[in-house]
Ligand SMILES: Nc1ncnc2c1ncn2[C@@H]1O[C@H](COP(=O)(O)OP(=O)(O)O)[C@@H](O)[C@H]1O
């Protein structure tokens with residue numbers, strides 16, 4: 001402030017002090033000129049003081065504004081604030097807190113905070129409080145609290161130690177979130193129960209359909225043995241093919257519904273991988289030859305072949321993948337490669353790779369085809385038949401056997417499907 005005083009004021013002060021020191025103004029009669037001068041300087045000084053007063057008033061007003069803004073922020077914050085003493089008494093509360101508890105601020109003050117916590121949740125409160133006091137809790141806790149009117153609500157409580165052993169507590173009403181959580185949990189349980197019920201229904205239905213289908217095919221086979229004219233033989237062959245397709249479809253649906261209902265159990269037995277693969281290749285090479293395709297197979301020398309596992313399901317995955325490769329390839333070759341991914345004393349992870357030079361799959365469809373009843377495009381069923389269940393079942397079987405599945409493909413060039421399984425090794 002001193003630096004902003006005009007020169008004249010300093011001069012006046014110095015001169016007045018000087019005058020008091022040397023006997024004061026009273027002891028000396030001033031000339032009229034000196035009095036005029038002094039009055040002038042006093043007036044200047046008074047103006048200066050008024051300016052300073054005005055500045056102080058501004059500063060005070062600013063402080064008041066900041067203070068009010070602080071209280072507005074505190075009082076109307078979207079969360080409730082409570083200041084608790086070390087013993088858990090409510091020392092301060094904002095308006096939001098009073099509104100949350102449907103009471104006045106006065107009614108909250110000097111009461112233990114536990115008065116507002118549901119008895120069942122006081123245990124959690126004390127546990128949380130202990131953690132905060134020990135300084136090892138940075139998260140909040142969820143509690144049910146009680147309002148003045150007796151109703152309760154879910155609160156997220158967060159406490160922070162402030163000065164003088166007091167705690168600043170924030171409370172957020174999370175009742176709606178809790179309700180949504182509960183609804184979602186219930187909906188999930190219901191949906192899961194519905195899926196299981198649906199799978200049971202499918203399993204029963206498929207079973208019911210399969211039994212008469214087997215009888216129908218049996219009768220067709222008997223009729224085939226009879227001496228029939230050519231035309232009727234052709235009709236019978238058609239009926240038999242349709243019947244067998246239907247049985248295949250029903251078997252797939254049955255299999256999938258069993259997987260979905262978590263009812264599939266692996267059938268573990270000892271088998272030799274080389275023999276198993278030789279059988280499969282023999283079976284499939286007929287189809288490949290009919291289409292003029294070359295079908296090759298190689299097993300890396302380090303792959304253990306004396307294994308223990310579900311050979312039937314392994315065979316099913318390979319037949320699905322190689323069958324697809326043959327189905328979706330018009331010229332060129334289909335190759336089955338078997339490699340070892342990992343091995344330890346008891347188990348081996350084996351990778352099966354099926355490569356073809358067929359129609360390929362668009363990049364955006366490559367993930368979808370592993371979903372039930374999905375084919376790469378709507379014309380597939382017309383051109384190639386099928387139901388879109390083979391890959392789904394293969395994927396689930398590989399997962400059941402501790403493995404994964406995947407595909408890399410370029411449209412028009414070919415596809416590479418792979419899967420892994422973990423098998424037990426037969427003891428040496
Ligand atoms: N090797 C392949 N080459 C091209 N497309 C394939 C191949 N394998 C599978 N697909 C695509 O994935 C879809 C799903 O296969 P899948 O589940 O075995 O059902 P489906 O053979 O009954 O159609 C097929 O319809 C086809 O569109």
Ligand SMILES: [Mg+2]
Nearest residue numbers: 324386390391
């Ligand atoms: Mg298929």
